[in-house]
Amino acid sequence: MREVRQQYANTSGTTGRPKGVYYSHRSVYLHAWGGVANLGIRAEDCVMQIVPMFHANGWGGHIGGTMVGAKLVFPGFFTLQNADLLVNLIVEEGVTVTMAAPVILIPMLEYLRKLEPRPDLKGLRIGSGASEPPVAMMKGFAEFGVEIVHAYGATETSPLVTMNFVKPELDLSEEEYWELKRCQGLPVLGTEVKIVDAEGNELPWDGKSMGELLIKGLWVTREYYNDERTRDSFTDGWWKSGDVAVITPEGYVKIVDRVKDVIKSGGEWISSVDLENYLMAHPAVYEACVVAAEHPKWQERPVAIVVLKPDYRGKIASANLKEFLGQRFSKWQLPDDIIFVDEIPKTSVGKFDKKLLRERYRKYLMEKVNKN
Known part of the structure; x- marks a missing residue:
């Protein structure tokens, strides 16, 4: 009899009582490969783990970095008040890949702007999630050669669902480029998305129709641990995200708001x-x-x-x-x-x-x- 191995994570309980989320070893493995492929992490990279590892497996960055044999940097304890620690490590260790929420990235940028001489961080990719990264912040990091890659997901999705890469065939003005960078991005290989109205009818990808975003995929959980909310949160293999979104004709997901926050x-x-x-x-x-x-x-x-x-x-x-x-x-x-x-x-x-x-x-x- 094949042994089934599972582990659990807890949602942060931002909108209510926390829920236990099932992960399998297979889903964690596949999710990490998805992150490696989409951020282009290689053995030559240096990956710094900023995201707390109790939060959705630290977004899987440390697991993906280990998979490909990249150098790993763990900053230890830090707060919003000593973001200088993170920036100094990036410069000293030659970090090329990291991930963080805008609430951490904003004070990091403020500290960067005070440094003399001005560091050249060309080649650094930062996955930004948890909330929409402000355009002003993304432009600020770009002045140092840093690319902010907007990503979207949740504990229930391990968390990676979308990443925002600008399709090379799109002919965009500078303003249109930065407006597109605000989108949560394109579904990564291994996930599927759709938007539905209040009755569950699927809505078109026209960039205008707003509906709840539903997600399924190889690393998306199928149920909550001993929780009656499973019944209301999952339907026909799809997880109901609770996010209101539009999807553009090119396939970019744009979160408009949380259902409870709109x-x-x-x-x-x-x-x-x-x-x-x-x-x-x-x-x-x-x-x-x-x-x-x-x-x-x-x-x-x-x-x-x-x-x-x-x-x-x-x-x-x-x-x-x-x-x-x-x-x-x-x-x-x-x-x-x-x-x-x-x-x-x-x-x-x-x-x-x-x-x-x-x-x-x-x-x-x-x-x-x-x-x-």
Whole structure:
């Protein structure tokens, strides 16, 4: 009788009680090969493991690096406040491949900009996931010769589902190029994706139709460990991601928002992700998070929570940022208020803690109306 080996991972519980996720040795092996193939990791590379290894197997980077015999660098304990440790290791060890969330990459970029002499990091590929990488951040790293490769996935998918590589046959302007880089990317070999409406009907890949993203593949889990939520989360071999997405005719997946995070205002949907990304393109903004607040007339309205860079604190008003957003968004899509804070709370894996922020600011606009 063949022995079946399995291991488990836990989701971070960002939107509720954590779930146990089944991995098999086969799925971990195949997933690692997928990462190696898509990031082009070879024996000549130096791979640094920034992603905590308790988070979806550390995204598999250390496993893929071991497979091909690449040099591995483990930075040990670090925090957002000592991102200089990571940058110094990249320079000293000649790191050519690493992976991290934007919340880690942003302070790394700020430290890089202060270094003299300016390091040349040409050839460094950084897989960026967990949240959409701001265009301003990707452009900033490009000045040092670094390519940010946007990737998408979840604990349930081991996590790799898509990676964003620009197809060589696409004729794009510079603005179109960077706009495309915001997409989560193309499904990697070994995974399949589709989007469906509320009734489960498959939607076209036209770049406009929004629906829930469903995923299946060689390393996508089929169930949760002893959890009744399996029944609602899986259908005919597909995992329901809970992400609202569009898929372009070229096959690029673009996450619009989480089903639970999309802002439903007067019957229209507003993407918190798009507002956050454009806010972080402002030179004064360090971090930005947008959540829904209850509204007496429109059901929900967006509220932005913003951390300014130290040099701009006290010099930028919410009106300045609303004017900036008005260059890209319609008036009805703009946040009703922009709240400046010293720090945005984060989860254990570095994501903005939207669950906490939604609860904290849920009654914010209602209370403001009552005061007036």
